[in-house]
Amino acid sequence: MSETKQKGFATRAIHDGQEPEQLTGAVSVPIYATSTYQQDALGAPRLGYEYARVTNPTRDRLEANLASLEGGLAARVFASGMAAVTAFCMMMKLGDHVVAGDNLYGGSVRFFNQVMADFGITFTYVDTRDPAEVAKAIRPETRYVFLETPTNPLMSLTDIAAVSQVAHAKGVEVIVDNTFMSPFFQRPLELGADMVLHSTTKYLNGHSDGLGGVIVCSTQQQADKLAFLQKASGGIMSPFECFLILRGVKTLAVRMKQHDVNGRRVAEYLSKHPKVAKVLYPGLASHPQHELALRQMKGFGGMITFDTGSLKNAEKVLKAVKVCTLAESLGGVETLISHPASMTHAAVGAEGRAKIGLTDGMVRISVGIEEVEDILADLDQALAVL
Numbered sequence: 525m526s527e528t529k530q531k532g533f534a535t536r537a538i539h540d541g542q543e544p545e546q547l548t549g550a551v552s553v554p555i556y557a558t559s560t561y562q563q564d565a566l567g568a569p570r571l572g573y574e575y576a577r578v579t580n581p582t583r584d585r586l587e588a589n590l591a592s593l594e595g596g597l598a599a600r601v602f603a604s605g606m607a608a609v610t611a612f613c614m615m616m617k618l619g620d621h622v623v624a625g626d627n628l629y630g631g632s633v634r635f636f637n638q639v640m641a642d643f644g645i646t647f648t649y650v651d652t653r654d655p656a657e658v659a660k661a662i663r664p665e666t667r668y669v670f671l672e673t674p675t676n677p678l679m680s681l682t683d684i685a686a687v688s689q690v691a692h693a694k695g696v697e698v699i700v701d702n703t704f705m706s707p708f709f710q711r712p713l714e715l716g717a718d719m720v721l722h723s724t725t726k727y728l729n730g731h732s733d734g735l736g737g738v739i740v741c742s743t744q745q746q747a748d749k750l751a752f753l754q755k756a757s758g759g760i761m762s763p764f765e766c767f768l769i770l771r772g773v774k775t776l777a778v779r780m781k782q783h784d785v786n787g788r789r790v791a792e793y794l795s796k797h798p799k800v801a802k803v804l805y806p807g808l809a810s811h812p813q814h815e816l817a818l819r820q821m822k823g824f825g826g827m828i829t830f831d832t833g834s835l836k837n838a839e840k841v842l843k844a845v846k847v848c849t850l851a852e853s854l855g856g857v858e859t860l861i862s863h864p865a866s867m868t869h870a871a872v873g874a875e876g877r878a879k880i881g882l883t884d885g886m887v888r889i890s891v892g893i894e895e896v897e898d899i900l901a902d903l904d905q906a907l908a909v910l
Contacts, residue, residue: 533593533707533708533777534776534777534778536589536592536593537589537593537773537774537776537777538774540588540589540592540593541553541584541585541586541587541588541589541590541592541770542585542589542770542774552767552770552771553582553585553586553767553770554581554582555582555763555764555766555767556576556580556581556582556763557763557764558576558580559575559576560574560575560576561573561574561575561576576763577754577755577758577760578754578755580760580763580766582763582766582767582770583601583760583761583763583766585766585770586599586601586761586766586769586770587599587600587601587738589770589773590707590722590724590728590738590740590773591740591741593707593708593773593776594702594707594711594712594713594720594740595707595711595713595714596713596720596740596741596742597741597742597743597744597746597747598740598741598744598746598747599738599739599740599741600738600739600741600747600750600751600753600754601724601736601737601738601760601761601766601769602736602737602738602739602754602759602760602761603735603736603737603759603760603761603762603765604723604725604735604736604737605631605703605721605722605723605724605725605726605736605737606631606632606635606723606737607737607759608721608722608723608737608738608739609631609632609635609721609737610635610757610759611739611750611753611754611757611759612668612670612699612719612721612739613635613636613640613645614753614757615667615746615749615750615753616645616667616668618643618644618645619644619665620645620646620665620666620667621645621646621647621648621663621665621666621667622636622645622646622647622648622666622667622668622669622670623647623648623650623658623661623662623666623668623669623670623691623696624636624647624648624649624650624669624670624671625649625650625651625652625670625671625672625673625675625682626649626650626651626652626879626880627672627675627676627678627680627880627882628670628671628672628675628676628701629672629676629701629703629868630864630868630869630870630871630872631868631871632670632701633871633872633876634871634872638871648661652669652671652673652682652687653680653681653682653683653813655683655686655687655689655690656690658687658690658691659690659693659694662690662691662694662696666694666696667696667697668696668697668698668699669687669691669696669697669698669699670699670701671684671687671698671699671700671701672700672701672703672704673700673704673705673710673820674704674705674806674827676703676704676827676864676868676869676888677804677827677829677864677868677869677882677886677888678804678829678880678881678882679804679805679806679811679827679828679829680804680813681806681813681816681817681820683816683820684698684700684712684715684716684717684820685715685716685820688715688716688717688718689716692716697718697719698712698716698717698718698719699717699718699719699720699721699739700712700717700719700720700721701721701722702720702721702722703721703722703723703726703727703854703855704726704727704825704827704854705727705821705825706722706726706727706728706776706780706825706855707720708727708776708777708780708822708823709780709784709821709822709823709824709825710820710821710822713740713742715820717742718742718743718746719739719740719741719742719746720739720740721737721738721739721740722737722738722740723736723737724736724737724738724761724769725737725853725855726853726854726855726856727776727779727780727783727854727855728769728772728773728776728855729768729769729772729855730772730773730775730776730779730855730856730857731768731772731856731857732853732856732857732858732860733768734765734768734769734772735765736761736765736766736769737761779857779893780823780825781823782893783825783826783891783892783893784807784823784824784825784826785896786826786891786892786893786894786896786899787805787807787824787825787826787827787828787891788807788824789896789900790826790828790889790891790896790899790900790903791803791805791807791808791824791828792808793900793903793904794828794830794903795808795810797907799832799833799837799907799910800830800831800832800907801830801831801832801833801885802830802831803828803829803830803831804828804829804830805824805827805828805829806821806824807824826890826891826892827854827888827889827890827891828888828889828891829864829886829887829888829889830886830887830889831883831885831886831887832885832886832887832907832910833885834884834885835865835884835885837885837910838863838884838885838886838887839863840906840909840910841887841906841907841909841910842861842863842887842906844905844906844909845861845902845903845906846902846905846906847859847894847898847899847901847902848860848861848889848899848902848903848906849861850862852867852868853890854888854890855890856890856892857892857893857894858892858894859889859890859891859892859894859899859902860889860890860892861887861888861889861890862887862888862889862890863886863887863888864882864886864887864888865877865882865883865884865886868888869882
C-alpha cells in the first residue's frame with residue numbers, strides 16, 4: 525500500500541504538498557512572488573527553477589496536494605476553470621472528436637461550440653446517464669469523453685465506472701469535471717476515469733476569493749503534455765492564487781461535511797414545500813439515481829436545484845433572499861443562489877435549455893456552512909412571497 529493510501533483524506537489535505545518550508549520552518553507554504561530565478565552558472569538553474577511561467581515553488585506545492593487528494597499521478601493548475609478546459613482542448617488536434625455530456629456548465633459548451641469548433645475539433649452531446657448512448661456516439665476519431673457528474677444544474681449522475689469501461693473498450697479516455705463534489709465526496713480516477721478537472725474557484729478554495737482550475741492526471745504522458753501547455757500557452761495560476769487554494773484545501777474535509785449536513789436539511793425542506801414544483805438533489809430518495817449516488821459518492825454535498833414554476837416566481841424569490849447571496853459561482857462558505865437560465869447557462873440558448881429540461885423557473889442554490897436554521901428561515905420568507 526502506498527504512503528498516500530495509508531493516510532486519511534483530511535491528513536493529506538493538510539500535509540501533502542504543505543510540508544513546512546525547509547529554510548525557516550514556515551508552516552504555511554510561502555508565496556514565491558518572483559518572475560525569474562538567479563542561476564548559479566550558465567545553464568545551471570538552481571533546483572531547476574528558471575522562469576515563473578514554467579515553474580514556481582508555490583504552484584508545485586499545490587499541484588502535489590491536489591494530485592494526492594484525487595489519487596492521481598500529477599496535477600497541473602491553471603488561471604481559471606475555463607483555462608483548464610482550454611488546456612484540455614489543446615491536448616487535441618485538427619479532426620479530433622469529443623463525446624460530451626448534454627448538460628455541462630454553460631461556459632464549457634460555449635467554448636466547445638464557439639471557439640474550438642473553429643479549430644476543427646468536433647463535439648457530440650449525449651445523455652451520459654446511458655453508457656450505451658456514449659458507446660454509440662464514439663467514432664474512430666474520438667479522443668475523449670467529457671462529462672460532469674452531478675451535472676450543472678440538473679444534478680443528474682453518470683456512472684463513471686460504466687462509461688469508463690465503454691470508452692476504454694474503444695481506446696478513448698474519460699475526463700470528469702468533479703467541481704460539484706470535490707475529491708472529498710467523489711474520486712473519478714478510482715472509478716476508472718483517466719483525468720479529473722476542477723474549477724478550484726469553487727469547493728477547493730472554498731472562500732470565494734481565489735480563481736483557478738486544475739487537471740489531475742493518471743499518466744505521465746498526460747502530465748508532461750499539460751506541463752508543456754502551461755509553459756507554451758502561459759495560462760498558469762499565480763503564486764498568490766495557489767496560496768489561497770492551499771489555504772482553503774486545509775479545511776476542505778470539515779467544510780464538505782458541513783455543506784453535506786446543511787445540504788440535506790435544505791433539500792428535505794424544499795422537497796416538502798408546497799410552492800416548490802421540483803427539487804433536484806441526489807441525496808433525496810426521490811432522485812431517480814439515488815442508488816447510484818450511494819454507490820459512487822461518499823456524500824451528497826450542498827448543490828441543489830429547485831423549480832419555482834416560472835421565471836416570474838424565480839425573480840421574486842431571488843429578490844427576497846437576505847442570508848442567501850444572489851451571485852454566480854458556488855462552493856463558498858456562504859450560501860450562494862443563482863438563476864441558471866440567465867446566468868450560468870445563458871450561453872446554451874433557450875432551445876438548448878429546453879432540450880435538457882432546464883426551465884426558466886429553476887433556481888440553483890449552493891448551500892453554505894452558516895447555521896442551517898438561518899438558511900431555512902431565509903428560504904421560508906423568500907418562498908412566502910409567491
